[in-house]
Amino acid sequence: MSDATRELGAAVSVLRDPEEALRFLRDLCTVNELRELAARWEVARLLDEGTSYHEISDRTGASSATISRVNQWLRYGRDGYRLVLDRQARARRRRR
Numbered sequence: 001m002s003d004a005t006r007e008l009g010a011a012v013s014v015l016r017d018p019e020e021a022l023r024f025l026r027d028l029c030t031v032n033e034l035r036e037l038a039a040r041w042e043v044a045r046l047l048d049e050g051t052s053y054h055e056i057s058d059r060t061g062a063s064s065a066t067i068s069r070v071n072q073w074l075r076y077g078r079d080g081y082r083l084v085l086d087r088q089a090r091a092r093r094r095r096r
Helices: 003-013 018-028 031-048 053-060 064-076 080-095
Strands: none
Touching (some): 003 018, 018 031, 031 064, 053 064
């Protein structure tokens, strides 16, 4: 991992809330890059809910290759998706 990538991770870690994160992402990414990131996140959430590839594709327009790639990272990656999915689930339970 490059120093620049580590610095990006450090920059993200100082963001205080979703609004700050969106402001940072809007400045960092092009509109298309941001859409791609959001689409991958939606695919990850749907996979985590047990949604089928076919339904995910129908709902999001994502290709089977994208869905498969996200699924591989969700299952065998560095657990970044899992970390955030689990934290968001805990936060939702606390709000109930």
